[in-house]
Each structure stands twice: as structure tokens, then as C-alpha cells.
Amino acid sequence: MNRPPEPGSRPRVWAIGITKLRDLFRDIAEEYDARADLRLVSRGYEDAVNEIASAGTNRPDVVVAAGSNGTYLKARVDVPVVLITPTGFDVMHALARARRDASPVALVSYGETPAEVRRFVAAYGIDVVFAAYQSAQDAETCVLDLRDRGVKTIVGPGLVTDLASQAGMESVFLYSRASVRSAFDTALEVAQATWGEAVRRHRLDNVLQHLRDGVVALDAQGRVEAINQRLALVLGIEPAAAVGRPLLELAPDLVEAVPDAEGESLETVRGISYVVHRGPLVDNGVTTGTVLTFQESRAVERLDRTLRSRQRAQQFVARYRLDDLVGACPAIERVRQLVQRYAKSDATVLIRGESGTGKEMVAQSLHHLSARRDFPFVALNCGAFPEALLESELFGYEEGAFTGARRGGKAGLIEAAHRGTLFLDEIGEMPLPLQSRLLRVLQEREVVRLGSTEPTRIDVRIVAATHRALTAAIEAGEFRTDLYYRLNILNIGLPPLRERHGDILPLAAELLCQAARREPRLAARIRSTRDALDVLASVSESLGRHTWPGNVRELQNVIERITVELADSDDAALTEAVLQSIAPELFERPEGASNDAALTLRQRSRRVEADEIRAALEAFNGDRDQACEALGISKTTLWRKLNAAG
Incomplete structure (x- = not known):
């Protein structure tokens, strides 16, 4: 059966039989009304097969039939067929009735006469002629042959008894109500079992479809x-x-x-x-x-990418945004414009700048503004690891790739950055052998772990940074030319702090506010940027005069010292003397350096203007027209101010 049962439905049982068997079906049909949807079919053989085939969705769950008709159906329909089998009592009762009517008696059965029937007859010493048939035509021949042999009464199924009556012989129907009831009960059990199988198949099919x-x-x-x-x-x-x-x-x-x-x-x-x-x-x-x-x-690839992108997601996050880049000088404004523009692209970016100028902050800002913002930002300092360790960290390894390799292997940082951004800081410090492997990653967008031969596809944006002049490293044979051109597609140059005089005090104030938020003892005293500027006002000249070789990182260190000093006392004041005691390097003058303190106000102003002009030229890659437009001056004024500053 192909259909699962509907709630409250009854099994469809077709009782197929003609003449006497049909009448017997009709006599007991009412007994099964509550348990089965019973249909009586007065057809046989091929007609019955066609009736079942044309039933469509109303086809029976099980068929009850007898004799040659039942055997014929069983071989030709894909519906379970239960055959009515006469019991020993049926045979004894039928033979007893036949003996009363006339003698001799023949027992005709479909197929071979069961051995148990022969033993039963022999045990009771009944004089019976045994005969069997294989088809409807064979049954007619069998009956006529028995008549010619002098048999007066035939015991058999409905087809045989009908043929005997037509031949002028006495006949006794073999089947009883008990044998038909037994067949119906078996049919209901078969239907229930088939229904259970149909339910399991239907459930399995639902699982498969989903x-x-x-x-x-x-x-x-x-x-x-x-x-x-x-x-x-x-x-x-x-x-x-x-x-x-x-x-x-x-x-x-x-x-x-x-x-x-x-x-x-x-x-x-x-x-x-x-x-x-x-x-x-x-x-x-x-x-x-x-x-x-x-x-x-x-x-499979999409699932793999999704799983890899979620791994260690909390560990690889970008904390800085473009708003964290403090400064208002033209060079920094130019950097902001480039970050916003380059964030829309997926091309590789090379960030140039001295140590401490904020290269990673710019890289994180690029990531935050890009379409990859919801995926990992993975940063690696190429100068912080020995070559062997850098290779395993960057490319990952398989189990057993080397002594001490983690069981099960480990995904490298390139894989960890899948669908996100990989920031390679100090790319100029990467050993030459690893430069070759990185170049292949950039070209093929696939990575091979140490100890493996199977490449893993990756989707990652590369952002690299360096404080070195890579062109000089290329000339010295320390950096690959082809890798340089793979990295230097988009380019951002960060100006040093000494060229951003106007940004030093705002940067210092912002750093002091951040430090105050971490130090409860300063929280009430420094609540805003304005408060921080007031605290720093007395030392602003010293902060502005220093050349800051360590750039923003050095400024941050000095601010941390100021924070500790101010936190020791609620009324502690920041003076030049205090600053000199905690940051003496700000007051040390390199040998041969000019004495800015001896300069007039006009001279210092000219020097600041010249520094801003040089920063603008650096930001616009030496383009004088763009630099003049950004500064709002003419080319003549630009050269005059540079020459005036010496």
C-alpha cells in the first residue's frame, strides 16, 4: 500500500468472488462494517485485475479471494491478496453432507490436494476421489471427467460446484463462514501492518524531501x-x-x-x-x-566559508573606527578621504608611515567601513615572530607536520581571516621564503597548510603596512619586486607627528580623556576634552616643540605618565617642571639642533606653516596643485612660505 492512513479512516478491503462465495461474503459483511470499508466485487480473473487497476486513489488496501481466482490475482496485482483456506472442519463437514446425498464423492481442489486432507480422509476411512485443477478451463475438464467416471457428487470451491451443477451433478460448497471470517481477520491484520509500513515510508519520504x-x-x-x-x-x-x-x-x-x-x-x-x-x-x-x-x-564551499568566518570571531575584531583618527591637518583629512574611498574597493592596500603613526588604526577603519565588517579582522606583526613560527602562524599546519604540532592540526591566520581582512603589519620584515608563499596566496586566493598538499580556498582582503622604504629593500635584495607590486595597489601615506604640529595638543587631550576614563581618581577632574585641554595648557609649548620620533605612540606614553602623576593627588598641577621630571626627553636638545626657544613668534609661525605645507605635499604624493587647493593658497605663496622657513 502506498497511502498512509488518514485519521479515522478504515482499511479498504475488497472481497472478490462469484456465485456461492459472493453470497457467503454478503452474509457476513455486516459483521465488519465498523472495522473495514468492505466492498464486494462480483468479478473474476482479468476483469478483477482491471477493476483494481482502474480504482486509482480508491484502490483496496487488501483483497480477499479464493481458489484459482485468488491465485490469479495474487500474481498480477500489487495489492496484498489473502486467500481463503478451508479448514479441516470445512472438509469433514462438506464430505459428510456429500455422503448423505449420493455416492461416490469427489473432492476437487485448486492445485495439488493438501497432504493433510488426504491423511484426514484416510484416517476416517472415507471413500473419496481426489482431483485437482490449474485453471478455469482445466476445472471444466476435470468436472466432466469425474462425471464420466460415475461420480455423482463433487465437493469443491465455487467455480467447481457451479460447473458440477451445470453438468447435472450434485455439489457441496467447500468454504464455511468460519474460513471466510478467518480470511477477513487476516486481511485486516495485513492492512494494519501495511498501513504501519506506509506511515514509516511516508515519514522517511518527508525527511528525504526536506x-x-x-x-x-x-x-x-x-x-x-x-x-x-x-x-x-x-x-x-x-x-x-x-x-x-x-x-x-x-x-x-x-x-x-x-x-x-x-x-x-x-x-x-x-x-x-x-x-x-x-x-x-x-x-x-x-x-x-x-x-x-x-x-x-x-x-560545501559556502558552508566551509561560513564556519571558518565564525571561528574565533570574538578574538579577531576591529576596535578602531575612522572617528578615532584624531587630527584636522590637511594630511590627516586626506587620509580620511582615502580610507572612505578605498573601503568601497576590495583591492590590496599598502599603508606607509613611521612607527607609531597609527597604521593599524587606519587598517581597522578600512575594515569597519568595508562590506567585510561583519567578518574577522586578523592582524599579524611580521617582525614579531621567528621565520619558522611565522610560517605556521600564517599558513597553519596539519597534524604531524612537525615536532610539537597540535593534534588535529591548526588553521593559520590567513584561513582565520576568511571573508574578512588580514592586516600584515611590518610587511617589510617578512623573510624572503615566506614572501614567495604569500605571493601565491595573493595570486591564487588559496592557502596550503604545512604538511598538506590540499589547497584551501580563501576569500580575504589583504592590508599591509610598513615603516620601511620598500623600494630600497628591493634594491638591497631583501624584498620581492613582484610582491611589492601585488601589495602596492592602493596606497595610503601617514604623516609623522612632527609634521602635524596643529594636531599635537588635540591628540594629547583625547589621549588624556581616554586615560582618565580608565583611572577612577581622575574621572571627576577630567570629564571632557575641554577639561583635558585646560590641564595641558601650561605645557602645550613643550609638547609642541618636541619632534616626537615615536610619533603618537610616544605621545601616548607621555600622557600615561602625566595621568599617573595627576592621580596621586586631587590638587596636583601639571607644570613645566613636573613634565620635565616625568618626561625629560622632551627637553633634551639633539646636538646641532636649532634652539626653537630663541626663535621669534613670527619665525615659529613660519616653521609651522612650512611643516603643514610639507605634510600636504606628502599626502597628495607631491601634487602641488592639489596641495595648494587643499591649503587654499597659490603656488607662489607655497614656495615663498617654504623658502621663508628655510
Whole structure:
């Protein structure tokens, strides 16, 4: 049965019989009204087969029939057929009735006469002629032959007794109400068992239909037992029509593509790449079939990318945004414009600048503004690791790749940055052998772990940074030319703090506010940038006069010292003397350096203007027109101010 039961429904039972058997069915039908949807069919053989075939969705769950008619149906319909079997009491009772009417008596049965019936007759010393038939035509011949042999009464099923009556002989119907009831009870049990199987199959089919992968289950002969809609669509077939048919017939190219051995393989079926898994179907320890699953390789790659992008997501995050880049000088404004513009692209970016100028802050800002913002930002300082350790950290390794390798292997930082941004700080310090491997990653967008031969596809944006002049490193043979041009697609130059005189005090105030938020003892005293500027006002000249070789990082260190000094006392004041005691390097003058303190106000102003002009020229890569436009001056004024500053 193919249909699962509906709530409150009864099994459909068709009782198929003619003449006497039909009448017997009718006599006991009412007894089964509450338990079965019983239909009496007065047809036999081919007519009965056609009746079942044309029933469609109303076809029976089980059929009850007898004799040659039942055997004929059993071989030709795909519905369970329960045969009515006469009991020993039926035979004894029928023979007893026949002996009263006339003698001799013949017992005619379909097929061979059961041995137990012969023993039963012999045990009671009954004089009976045994006969059997194989078909309706054979039954008629058998009856006429018995009549010619002088048999007066025949005991048998409905077909035989009807033929005996037509031949002028006495007949006794073999089946009783008890044997028919027994057949009906068996039919109901078969229907319930079939329903249970249909429920299990329906549930399994629902599971298959909800799978994202294509699935087909085959029997031992390669015939389809179940197939889901996803695979059927790929093959261009109807799932219901495929059941029972050989898969080789439905999709010969598919069978040829799938390996015979169990396990997984990558195959191409009808132009689409699949990861195919072949496994056995086992019943009670015996392999009875095969199950094949087809997963699109693209779906596997998407899942792999998603899983890798979520790994260590909390560890690899970008903390800085473009708003954290403090400063209002033209060079910094130019940097902001470039970050916003380059964030829309996926091209590799090279950030140039002295140590401490904020290269990683710019890289994180790029990531935050890009379409990759929801994925990892992974930073690696290429100068902080020995070559062997840097290689394993960057590319990852397989289990057993080297002594001490972690069990199960480890994904490298390139894989960890999948779908996000990989920031390679101090790229100029990367050893030459690793530069070659990195170049391949940039070209092929795939990475091979140490100890492995299988490449892993990656989707990552590279942002590199350096404080070195890479062109000089190329000339010295310390940096690959091809890698340089792979990295230097988009370019951002960060000005040193000594060229940003106007930004020193605002930067110091912002850093002091951040430090105050971490120090509870300063929270009430420094609540805003204005408060921080008031605290720093007395030392602003000293802060502005220093050349800051360590750039913003050095300024941050000095501010931390100021924070500790101010936190020691609620009324502590920041003076030049205090600053000199905690940061003496700000007051040390390099040998041969000019004495800015001796300069007039006009001279210092000219020097500041010249520094801003040089920063603008650096920001615009030496383009005088753009620098003049940003500063709002003419070219003549630009050269005059530079010359005036010396």
C-alpha cells in the first residue's frame, strides 16, 4: 500500500468472488462494517485485475479471494491478496453432507490436494476421489471427467460446484463462514501492518524531501526504493515514477559517474560538481542496498566559508573606527578621504608611515567601513615572530607536520581571516621564503597548510603596512619586486607627528580623556576634552616643540605618565617642571639642533606653516596643485612660505 492512513479512516478491503462465495461474503459483511470499508466485487480473473487497476486513489488496501481466482490475482496485482483456506472442519463437514446425498464423492481442489486432507480422509476411512485443477478451463475438464467416471457428487470451491451443477451433478460448497471470517481477520491484520509500513515510508519520504542534498536509496538490484525531489529535479524525473525502476535506466550517466566503492568522491553530474557519498543499507547485518547522497560542491564551499568566518570571531575584531583618527591637518583629512574611498574597493592596500603613526588604526577603519565588517579582522606583526613560527602562524599546519604540532592540526591566520581582512603589519620584515608563499596566496586566493598538499580556498582582503622604504629593500635584495607590486595597489601615506604640529595638543587631550576614563581618581577632574585641554595648557609649548620620533605612540606614553602623576593627588598641577621630571626627553636638545626657544613668534609661525605645507605635499604624493587647493593658497605663496622657513 502506498497511502498512509488518514485519521479515522478504515482499511479498504475488497472481497472478490462469484456465485456461492459472493453470497457467503454478503452474509457476513455486516459483521465488519465498523472495522473495514468492505466492498464486494462480483468479478473474476482479468476483469478483477482491471477493476483494481482502474480504482486509482480508491484502490483496496487488501483483497480477499479464493481458489484459482485468488491465485490469479495474487500474481498480477500489487495489492496484498489473502486467500481463503478451508479448514479441516470445512472438509469433514462438506464430505459428510456429500455422503448423505449420493455416492461416490469427489473432492476437487485448486492445485495439488493438501497432504493433510488426504491423511484426514484416510484416517476416517472415507471413500473419496481426489482431483485437482490449474485453471478455469482445466476445472471444466476435470468436472466432466469425474462425471464420466460415475461420480455423482463433487465437493469443491465455487467455480467447481457451479460447473458440477451445470453438468447435472450434485455439489457441496467447500468454504464455511468460519474460513471466510478467518480470511477477513487476516486481511485486516495485513492492512494494519501495511498501513504501519506506509506511515514509516511516508515519514522517511518527508525527511528525504526536506534534505538540502540529493538522496536516492537503491535495493540490491539497483532499483530505486526512494528518491527525494532535489535529486529528481536534477535528473529530470518524477520521484513517484522513479520508484521500482533501475537507476541505470533513469540516469545512466549518473551511475557511470558514481564510484562502486563506499566513501566520498568529487564527481561531475550533468555539468554540476557534487560531493558524492556512497554507503550501504544494512538489515540484520546483511547489506540489502545502497544509499547515495549528492551535495553540491558549491554548497560545501559556502558552508566551509561560513564556519571558518565564525571561528574565533570574538578574538579577531576591529576596535578602531575612522572617528578615532584624531587630527584636522590637511594630511590627516586626506587620509580620511582615502580610507572612505578605498573601503568601497576590495583591492590590496599598502599603508606607509613611521612607527607609531597609527597604521593599524587606519587598517581597522578600512575594515569597519568595508562590506567585510561583519567578518574577522586578523592582524599579524611580521617582525614579531621567528621565520619558522611565522610560517605556521600564517599558513597553519596539519597534524604531524612537525615536532610539537597540535593534534588535529591548526588553521593559520590567513584561513582565520576568511571573508574578512588580514592586516600584515611590518610587511617589510617578512623573510624572503615566506614572501614567495604569500605571493601565491595573493595570486591564487588559496592557502596550503604545512604538511598538506590540499589547497584551501580563501576569500580575504589583504592590508599591509610598513615603516620601511620598500623600494630600497628591493634594491638591497631583501624584498620581492613582484610582491611589492601585488601589495602596492592602493596606497595610503601617514604623516609623522612632527609634521602635524596643529594636531599635537588635540591628540594629547583625547589621549588624556581616554586615560582618565580608565583611572577612577581622575574621572571627576577630567570629564571632557575641554577639561583635558585646560590641564595641558601650561605645557602645550613643550609638547609642541618636541619632534616626537615615536610619533603618537610616544605621545601616548607621555600622557600615561602625566595621568599617573595627576592621580596621586586631587590638587596636583601639571607644570613645566613636573613634565620635565616625568618626561625629560622632551627637553633634551639633539646636538646641532636649532634652539626653537630663541626663535621669534613670527619665525615659529613660519616653521609651522612650512611643516603643514610639507605634510600636504606628502599626502597628495607631491601634487602641488592639489596641495595648494587643499591649503587654499597659490603656488607662489607655497614656495615663498617654504623658502621663508628655510
